[in-house]
Amino acid sequence: MEKLSALQKARLEYQPKTPDMIKGDISNIIAEESGVTEPASFKEEIKELFANVYGLPVVKFKKGSNPNANNKVNVGIVLSGGQAPGGHNVIIGVLDALKKANKDSKLFGFLGGPSGILEDKAIEITPEFAFNFRNTGGFDMIGSGRTKLESEEQFIKCIEVFKKRQISALIIVGGDDSNTNAALLAEYLKKNNTGVQVIGVPKTIDGDLKNKYIETSFGFDTATKVYSELIGNICRDANSAKKYWHFIKLMGRSASHIGLECALQTQPNVAIISEEVEKEHITLVEIVDDIVRIIITRSENKEDFGVALIPEGLIEFIPEMKLLISELNDLLANNVTHFETLNSFAEQTQWINKNLSRDSSFVFSSLPFDIQKQLLMDRDPHGNVQVSRIETEKLIIDLVQDKLTEMKNNGKFKGKFSAQNHFFGYEGRCAAPSNFDSDYCYSLGYTAFILIANGLTGYMSSVSNLAQPHTNWAAGGIPLTMMMTMEQRRGKLKPVIKKALVELDGKPFKKFAEQREECAIKTSFIYPGAVQYYGPAEVCDRPTKTLILESE
Ligand code: FBP
Numbered sequence: 001m002e003k004l005s006a007l008q009k010a011r012l013e014y015q016p017k018t019p020d021m022i023k024g025d026i027s028n029i030i031a032e033e034s035g036v037t038e039p040a041s042f043k044e045e046i047k048e049l050f051a052n053v054y055g056l057p058v059v060k061f062k063k064g065s066n067p068n069a070n071n072k073v074n075v076g077i078v079l080s081g082g083q084a085p086g087g088h089n090v091i092i093g094v095l096d097a098l099k100k101a102n103k104d105s106k107l108f109g110f111l112g113g114p115s116g117i118l119e120d121k122a123i124e125i126t127p128e129f130a131f132n133f134r135n136t137g138g139f140d141m142i143g144s145g146r147t148k149l150e151s152e153e154q155f156i157k158c159i160e161v162f163k164k165r166q167i168s169a170l171i172i173v174g175g176d177d178s179n180t181n182a183a184l185l186a187e188y189l190k191k192n193n194t195g196v197q198v199i200g201v202p203k204t205i206d207g208d209l210k211n212k213y214i215e216t217s218f219g220f221d222t223a224t225k226v227y228s229e230l231i232g233n234i235c236r237d238a239n240s241a242k243k244y245w246h247f248i249k250l251m252g253r254s255a256s257h258i259g260l261e262c263a264l265q266t267q268p269n270v271a272i273i274s275e276e277v278e279k280e281h282i283t284l285v286e287i288v289d290d291i292v293r294i295i296i297t298r299s300e301n302k303e304d305f306g307v308a309l310i311p312e313g314l315i316e317f318i319p320e321m322k323l324l325i326s327e328l329n330d331l332l333a334n335n336v337t338h339f340e341t342l343n344s345f346a347e348q349t350q351w352i353n354k355n356l357s358r359d360s361s362f363v364f365s366s367l368p369f370d371i372q373k374q375l376l377m378d379r380d381p382h383g384n385v386q387v388s389r390i391e392t393e394k395l396i397i398d399l400v401q402d403k404l405t406e407m408k409n410n411g412k413f414k415g416k417f418s419a420q421n422h423f424f425g426y427e428g429r430c431a432a433p434s435n436f437d438s439d440y441c442y443s444l445g446y447t448a449f450i451l452i453a454n455g456l457t458g459y460m461s462s463v464s465n466l467a468q469p470h471t472n473w474a475a476g477g478i479p480l481t482m483m484m485t486m487e488q489r490r491g492k493l494k495p496v497i498k499k500a501l502v503e504l505d506g507k508p509f510k511k512f513a514e515q516r517e518e519c520a521i522k523t524s525f526i527y528p529g530a531v532q533y534y535g536p537a538e539v540c541d542r543p544t545k546t547l548i549l550e551s552e
Contacts, residue, residue, distance in 0.1 A: 011135040011432060011533065016089060016442035019463065019473035021061050022450060026101040030064035031454040033057035037479055042486040042495075049495055050183060052190040053458030056479035058213065061450060069453040072102045076167045077125075078110040078117060079144040080174030084205045084219025085433040086441030088133040088141050090173050093445025095130055101453060108165060113145020114181075117170075118154060120161045135438045137222070138430040146380070149181045155188045162196050169197040169452040171445075171461075175204040175217070176497040179460060183480035183495070186458035197457035199448045200480055205429055207257035207546070210500045213478040215466045215551070218444060221436045221544050223251070223428035224258055228265035228528045230424055231307065235266055235525035238305045244420045245295065249310045249393040251425030255501045256311040257546060263309055263512055264545040267519045267526050269294055270308035273509065274317035275502040284318050288399045294520045295404065299415030303523060310393045312425065316385070324360040325385055328375060331355055333383055345369075348376060371395050393421045434531050435541045439470055447475040467543055467551035507549040 004012075022029065036055050039046050047054045075098060079087050091109065098105045107125045110116030123129075123142065133141045149158070162170070172182040179200040186198035202209045207220035227250055234246050248268075252258040256273045263271035270291055277287065291308060298306055315321050331352065332339060342348045349372060353361045364372060374390045397419045407413035433441065440463060448461040459477035466473060483497045502509055518524060532540045542548075 007432075007533070008136075012131065014135045014438065014533070016093070016135070017435075017439040017470040018443045018446060019475050020471045022443065022446055022475050026097060026450060026453055027066050027069035028063055029061050029069070029450055030066050031059035031451065031456060031476065032062045033059055037482040039482050039484045042484075045486050045493070046481055046484050046495055050187045050458075050481045053183065053187050053479070054481050056458060056481070058476065058478055058482075059451070059454075059456065059459070060474060060476040061447075066454060068455065070102050072104045073098070073169065073452070074106045074108065074165060074167045075169045075171065075449070075452060076108045076110055076117070076122065076162070076165070077142075077171040078114055078173065079139045079142060079203075080113050080172060080178035081144060081146055082175075082204065083139045083144060083429040084203045084217070085137045085222035085429070085431050086218045086437035087139045087144075087173060087203065088136050089433060089438050089441035090201050090203075090218070090445040090448070091125060091141060092130050092134055093442040093447075094171060094449045095125055095127065095445075097446045097449035099127060101449070108167060109142035112143040113147055114149045114178075115145050115147040116142070117149070117161055118147070118157050120164065122165065135433060137432045148177065150184055152188070155185060158185065159189070159192070159194055159196070162194070168195060169199065171199050171201060171448050173201040173203050175206070176209050176499050179209070179480060180484070180495060180497045183458060183484065183497075186480065190457060197452055197455070199451050199457070199477070200460040201444050201448055202460060205258065206252045206255055207261070208252075208255040208499045208501065209497065211483055211498070213462055213464065214460065214483070215464050216544070216547055218437055218441045219429070220257065220261070221440070221547075222431050222434045222531065224261040224265070224544055225434055225528070225531045226428040226431045227258065227424045228262045229530050230427065231262055231266045231268065231309070232525070232527035232529065234422065235268060235307050236527050238307055239523060239525060242303070242305045243416070244305055244418050246307045246420045246422060247310060247393040247397050248307065249312055249391070249421075249423045249425075251312050251388060251428070253387060254313045254316070254499060256313065257502055259309050259311040260502055260508055260512055261544050261546045264508065265526065265528050267515070267524045268309050269298065269306040269520050269523075271512065271516070272308075272310055272314055273502055273512075274311050274314045276504055276509075277314065278317040278319070278322075279504060281319050283320060284399070287318070288396065288403055291396065291400050292403050292407070295400070295417060296407075296413055296415070297521050299413070301521070304416045307525070308396075310396060312387050312392070315387060315390055315392050320359065320363045324356070324363045325375065327356050327360045328352070329379065329383055329385065332376070332379065345373060352376070368395065368398055388425055391421070391423075393423065397421055431531070432533075435533060436543050440466065443473065443475060447477070450475070451477045467548050507552060508546045511549055
């Protein structure tokens with residue numbers, strides 16, 4: 001058996017904390033309805049697409065007798081998309097609840113993500129097997145994948161597999177896209193009277209699956225604490241050596257929640273927020289000019305060092321880059337075969353430049369070759385450029401360097417500029433979950449099973465009041481359709497769960513904006529240190545600053 005560290009052993013014994021309302025016998029918990037709900041926009045379109053799971057009520061748990069809770073059931077679970085700390089605890093929360101309700105019930109974990117359902121690859125998750133995964137990071141218990149479940153053919157295959165394994169409920173743990181697919185599957189299964197229920201669980205380190213009812217997605221807490229520890233260490237190194245500017249790209253496919261939270265935790269000199277760049281139409285040149293301004297001012301104060309945070313998704317929010325990427329996406333999607341016949345990079349760029357609009361061709365040509373190559377790399381399953389593979393931090397360093405050299409030659413910059421680049425992304429996705437994520441995920445899994453025991457389908461498991469002590473957390477379910485809207489995807493209007501971007505009038509951004517100029521010029525770093533698992537609650541259990549500010 002694999003050798004465990006003392007901390008790993010201790011974490012296996014950690015009992016996640018849960019809301020009071022899900023304690024006790026599962027047969028004594030019922031789901032109370034609190035009004036029929038509808039999405040905020042495209043009501044008619046969504047109603048038509050989801051005729052069978054539309055207009056369901058939000059439910060909250062309360063004490064009451066549920067005669068079906070102890071029925072023997074087989075439940076399936078699948079992890080979908082990128083890893084996020086706490087996924088194993090979701091599975092263990094479901095398992096503990098299911099076995100508590102009836103020890104003969106079974107939990108099947110589909111392997112390697114949604115494709116595991118289509119290929120009928122699953123294992124039974126027993127308490128003995130699951131024990132070694134309690135409070136651990138990673139998704140290695142059953143793996144994950146990015147296969148989209150959306151076609152009728154796939155749904156028919158799912159039904160076949162559920163029948164064979166006598167599965168009467170499926171839990172899909174994923175982000176906005178996976179939960180949109182959960183809603184489509186729930187609708188299909190209900191329309192066809194299969195009796196199979198579908199429950200979603202909000203996962204993503206990006207923190208962009210949240211709304212009025214879902215306060216945060218799991219994994220965001222741990223990932224941002226891990227990145228903040230690393231950023232704090234770099235800030236301290238910068239402040240010790242006083243010779244480097246560190247440019248750190250942070251994960252988050254689209255939204256800048258991770259960058260914003262880390263900026264609140266560490267107070268770097270620069271933190272770019274993509275949503276602001278888009279709203280204010282800030283160009284790449286303007287971004288660079290502002291960083292140069294900060295470098296020069298700090299240099300005049302004899303501080304030729306600093307730390308800048310760059311969100312991974314930035315490139316797609318810069319107006320001229322957004323247009324370029326969208327033209328490239330269409331060009332590449334519509335000319336796959338022809339593009340494959342172009343053998344050299346020179347041939348590829350020549351063809352690209354010929355087919356782009358004049359403005360985009362100009363922007364493309366002005367980029368360094370490495371970035372041009374990265375922009376032409378394979379798209380993800382949604383046809384999007386893979387931003388985690390674009391070295392935006394290096395692009396910005398190059399442009400800043402060029403500008404400073406020019407200014408030096410003109411006598412306008414007399415200091416020194418030496419840059420280091422970093423990318424923090426995969427480092428945080430499989431970290432051992434913080435107490436918050438351990439507790440939250442276990443409670444989400446446990447809640448998902450109670451929703452199943454109450455006969456519900458088409459819901460997302462919800463645990464709220466998260467800024468309060470766990471005893472006051474509320475548990476229940478939110479209808480998936482009420483979080484939906486319609487958006488253009490590959491030229492078609494499609495139902496989607498709305499991605500939550502950083503709100504510029506929200507409290508976390510306002511707090512950051514209030515202090516950023518001072519942090520830019522005056523060294524004001526905070527060194528948060530490592531995630532703590534044992535010790536006083538204010539050190540070990542505190543949620544993110546984003547969550548606290550949003551709950552005020
Ligand atoms: P999910 O939205 O599936 O949770 O994944 C988010 C993420 O971690 C992004 O931050 C990042 O851009 C992407 O996954 C990287 O994907 P991959 O794991 O395929 O490299």
